[in-house]
Every structure is written in structure tokens, then in C-alpha cells.
Amino acid sequence: MEGEYKKLAESIRAQADAHPQPRFLVAIAGIPGSGKTTTAEAVVQHLNQSTKSRAAILSMDGFHLSRAALDEFPDPASAHARRGAPWTFDVGRFVAFIRQLRTWADEVPLAIPYSETWSSADILYAPSFDHQSKDPVENGLTITPDASIIVVEGNYLLLDDPGWRELAGLVDYRVFVDTDPLEARGRLAARHLQAGIEKTLEDGYRRVDSNDYLNGVSIREKLLAPDLVVQNSAKIRV
Numbered sequence: 001m002e003g004e005y006k007k008l009a010e011s012i013r014a015q016a017d018a019h020p021q022p023r024f025l026v027a028i029a030g031i032p033g034s035g036k037t038t039t040a041e042a043v044v045q046h047l048n049q050s051t052k053s054r055a056a057i058l059s060m061d062g063f064h065l066s067r068a069a070l071d072e073f074p075d076p077a078s079a080h081a082r083r084g085a086p087w088t089f090d091v092g093r094f095v096a097f098i099r100q101l102r103t104w105a106d107e108v109p110l111a112i113p114y115s116e117t118w119s120s121a122d123i124l125y126a127p128s129f130d131h132q133s134k135d136p137v138e139n140g141l142t143i144t145p146d147a148s149i150i151v152v153e154g155n156y157l158l159l160d161d162p163g164w165r166e167l168a169g170l171v172d173y174r175v176f177v178d179t180d181p182l183e184a185r186g187r188l189a190a191r192h193l194q195a196g197i198e199k200t201l202e203d204g205y206r207r208v209d210s211n212d213y214l215n216g217v218s219i220r221e222k223l224l225a226p227d228l229v230v231q232n233s234a235k236i237r238v
Helices: 002-018 036-047 067-071 076-081 091-107 164-170 181-194 201-210 212-221
Strands: 024-030 055-059 124-130 135-143 149-153 173-178 228-231
Touching (some): 002 036, 002 149, 002 173, 002 228, 024 091, 024 164, 036 055, 036 173, 055 124, 055 135, 067 076, 091 124, 091 149, 091 164, 201 212
Parallel strands (some): 024 149, 024 173, 055 149, 173 228
Antiparallel strands (some): 124 135
């Protein structure tokens, strides 16, 4: 897949170079287990090997509802079990942030890296996700004004559902990382086993089938047309 990552990075850079605005926003979406996060991170790494531009990455994971918020649901047990489904994210806040990112990208002047002239108003702060505490962390990510390409990655960036569907129109380039759902299912089950979340592979499959697989089916059924589809059939660690 390394060659595919490089080709995708080159495609994004070419699109960004032709873009009339100083910054270029990219959405990389995919079903759970598709390799979208690995793809996004590899693409940003390739982009940053060039001196022509600097890329930053933003994950939608920081917009998970907190565990305390899930406790307030009518059925907290179900809310925790389905964490990762679209309705377990703060979609309103996420869309508002991407609107803010769009405005920032178009209006804040592109800066020289590590410039002493930066002000706090020039830096965009976003929540991150702490996998140890399993909760969002406020202001855990920063996007600095020297970033000319911002890659946003997440499952639901191209989801044709209320709230979510607005996201596609706020970015400049839409990428969908496609993979066979059964292959993604196997990757996720293995990941749950390796992470110690489940004790057996069979338990890993049960966990996937009760949440991630359902989410993946919904993503594929309600997919807004991407600008580019990247096929990921490699058995990579995700």
C-alpha cells in the first residue's frame, strides 16, 4: 500500500496546487477497519516530506460524546455498546467546527513555519481522543497557520444523513477508502483481540457484528459520491 499512499499524496498535492485558495481541505472517509486512519496518516507523512507544503491531520474521534454524556442516554448500556455509531458523536459540534475550519482556511493568511508573528487567533484548536481514558480531550489538537493542506479523517465524513451530509460541501476533495466489508470485519476482530479488548477471536467477531459492522453497512448504503475511491485490499495493520 505504500505506493498507493504516495500516489494519493501526489494527487492531493496536485489538486491543492491548482486550488485558487491558499489552503486545501481533504476528507478521507471509510468504513470501520477500512484503513482510512492509516491512509490519512501515511498521506500526511508523504506530503510533509516535501518542502512545497505542510499538511496537518484532524480526526473526528475528538467529537465522540463523552462516557458521562452516554450515561445520560435513556438506555446507557446500549449507548456505550454502540459507541462509534453516528448518534454517539456530537455531530452538531463537529459540523460547526468544520465550518470554522473552512472559514479559518480561507481567511487566515498562510504563515511561515514557526513564525514569531503567530497569535493565538491564528491557531485553530480541536479536541483529540485519549484511548486510555476513552474520552475526548479539549484542545488536544492544534492546526497552525503554516498548514496549507488539512486532512480530516473519519467514518462519517461522506454520510448522507441529517447533519453529517453538510460536511462534504465544506471540504475541497473527498476520498473514500474502500475495502471488502468482510475483510474489514476480520481486521477489526483481530484488532480487538490484539488490544486485549476481547479474550478470543470469536468474542472479537461478536463485538464487531454488534456495532462496527452495522456502522460499515450504513456508511456504504448512505455514501455521498466521493471525488476519489482508494481500494484497500492489503492485509495491513489498522
